[in-house]
Amino acid sequence: MTTPAHALRVGTPAGRGTLLAAILASGMVFLDSTVVNVALPRLGAELDATVADLQWTINGYLLMLAAFVLLGGALGDRFGRRRVFLLGVVWFAVASVLCGLSQDTGQLIAARFLQGAGGALLTPGSLSVLQASFHPDDRGRAIGAWAGLSGVSTALGPLLGGWLIDALSWRWIFFINLPLAVAVVLAALRWVPESRDEDVSRTGAGRRRFDVTGALLGALALAGITYALIDAPARGVGSLPVLVAALVGVLSAVVFVLVERRRGDSAMLPTGLFSSRLFSVLNIFTVVVYAALGGFTFFLAVYLQNVVGWSALRTGLATIPMTVLLLLGSARAGALAAKIGPRLPLTAGPVIAALGLLLLRGVGPGASYWRDVLPGVTLFGLGLTLVVAPLTASVLAAVADRFAGVASGFNNAASRAGGLLAVAALPLLVDLSGTGYEQSAALTSAYRGALLWCAGGLLAGAAMAAVLIHRPPREAPPSQPCPSLPASTPPEKRR
Numbered sequence: 493m494t495t496p497a498h499a500l501r502v503g504t505p506a507g508r509g510t511l512l513a514a515i516l517a518s519g520m521v522f523l524d525s526t527v528v529n530v531a532l533p534r535l536g537a538e539l540d541a542t543v544a545d546l547q548w549t550i551n552g553y554l555l556m557l558a559a560f561v562l563l564g565g566a567l568g569d570r571f572g573r574r575r576v577f578l579l580g581v582v583w584f585a586v587a588s589v590l591c592g593l594s595q596d597t598g599q600l601i602a603a604r605f606l607q608g609a610g611g612a613l614l615t616p617g618s619l620s621v622l623q624a625s626f627h628p629d630d631r632g633r634a635i636g637a638w639a640g641l642s643g644v645s646t647a648l649g650p651l652l653g654g655w656l657i658d659a660l661s662w663r664w665i666f667f668i669n670l671p672l673a674v675a676v677v678l679a680a681l682r683w684v685p686e687s688r689d690e691d692v693s694r695t696g697a698g699r700r701r702f703d704v705t706g707a708l709l710g711a712l713a714l715a716g717i718t719y720a721l722i723d724a725p726a727r728g729v730g731s732l733p734v735l736v737a738a739l740v741g742v743l744s745a746v747v748f749v750l751v752e753r754r755r756g757d758s759a760m761l762p763t764g765l766f767s768s769r770l771f772s773v774l775n776i777f778t779v780v781v782y783a784a785l786g787g788f789t790f791f792l793a794v795y796l797q798n799v800v801g802w803s804a805l806r807t808g809l810a811t812i813p814m815t816v817l818l819l820l821g822s823a824r825a826g827a828l829a830a831k832i833g834p835r836l837p838l839t840a841g842p843v844i845a846a847l848g849l850l851l852l853r854g855v856g857p858g859a860s861y862w863r864d865v866l867p868g869v870t871l872f873g874l875g876l877t878l879v880v881a882p883l884t885a886s887v888l889a890a891v892a893d894r895f896a897g898v899a900s901g902f903n904n905a906a907s908r909a910g911g912l913l914a915v916a917a918l919p920l921l922v923d924l925s926g927t928g929y930e931q932s933a934a935l936t937s938a939y940r941g942a943l944l945w946c947a948g949g950l951l952a953g954a955a956m957a958a959v960l961i962h963r964p965p966r967e968a969p970p971s972q973p974c975p976s977l978p979a980s981t982p983p984e985k986r987r
Contacts, residue, residue: 527653716741786911845875
């Protein structure tokens with residue numbers, strides 16, 4: 493990327509204002525990611541929700557984010573990063589208000605779909621704006637500040653969200669986004685410069701094609717498979733709607749691959765990336781690890797409130813050690829992987845995280861946080877800390893530099909797809925449906941079964957890493973990853 497004519501410096505008012513806009517915008521997304529799980533029991537009781545309704549409350553958002561995050565980055569490249577970033581912020585805020593005003597589960601789920609679409613515009617833009625706007629000498633400092641301060645919002649999310657749920661209502665975890673969005677819009681209009689990728693924006697014979705078809709096929713594939721998994725417990729695995737949804741999902745995935753292969757390097761996802769076996773293995777590994785993370789956090793939040801009897805605030809606080817470990821240890825884990833290679837961290841990390849989940853299976857009514865919950869949560873957090881930064885750096889190092897942005901974006905989408913599929917599939921696998929999450933015996937059995945599945949997935953990921961992952965042919969610098977739910981995920985755009 494060439495240096496902008498008026499590149500920002502970190503110490504200037506414009507530089508600080510641009511950082512503020514990017515950090516607050518990311519904070520909205522991270523805040524919602526960390527608190528919605530905590531709100532599930534309360535909103536479920538108030539809206540008379542079934543397990544499937546709770547699944548769609550999480551997955552409607554994840555589906556849109558996973559399917560369209562690459563398209564969101566491409567829209568910013570073509571039409572202007574600030575413009576698309578601001579559109580995403582306003583869209584996200586309006587959808588958040590609709591979530592908070594929802595009077596039934598249908599309205600809430602529809603609003604969560606809209607919120608995910610806004611997040612797909614906003615999420616890649618918050619980082620690409622920094623990359624495009626700051627002077628090369630200051631980009632590292634700007635992105636480091638963005639990652640660190642955005643991580644604070646991730647850590648504070650459970651505390652703030654739990655307090656809002658207990659003191660006011662679950663609706664306020666969505667309403668809180670409105671003042672944040674106003675601050676972001678004002679800061680962005682005042683300080684953030686516009687930028688775009690001229691190679692993408694130019695017209696005429698040299699213009700690169702805009703891959704809307706690929707994005708829609710990817711979304712349809714995820715939606716069909718997700719619908720089939722979520723609806724199967726209620727309708728039956730062999731019912732016509734479930735079979736049709738599964739067929740649509742699988743066929744869309746096949747057509748997606750064929751379309752992307754035909755488009756070549758102009759595709760949203762150039763299939764040539766997968767000529768690198770390491771890149772392919774790392775993304776399968778990502779799906780497995782983040783599926784365990786998504787499934788665990790979904791079940792833990794509901795179980796601690798509906799079986800153990802904790803408040804929303806106490807439940808939100810329970811996972812903070814995981815976030816703190818990631819914030820403090822990710823850079824060190826990245827440096828270690830750069831020194832010794834990624835195989836050992838990516839093998840040991842899932843094993844340690846799996847041990848944490850096995851410990852947490854024993855949590856029951858009257859559990860002590862310090863004795864029963866903290867050890868398992870700490871082990872799980874330590875395991876993730878060993879995984880996240882080495883995984884990000886290895887994905888980027890497995891492909892040519894010119895594909896770094898799309899490779900990182902795809903890996904981010906893979907992490908969200910892992911969580912999406914886990915939340916969809918686990919209730920089916922552990923026989924939890926209807927209002928079973930409100931029944932102590934049914935939820936206890938499902939919780940313990942789900943954590944066993946998650947631990948098994950992590951151990952399978954560890955075996956994959958031990959056998960198939962090696963040092964990349966060229967080393968990417970240890971990255972400071974972007975915090976997400978409630979761990980960190982790879983940055984969506986690197987240029």
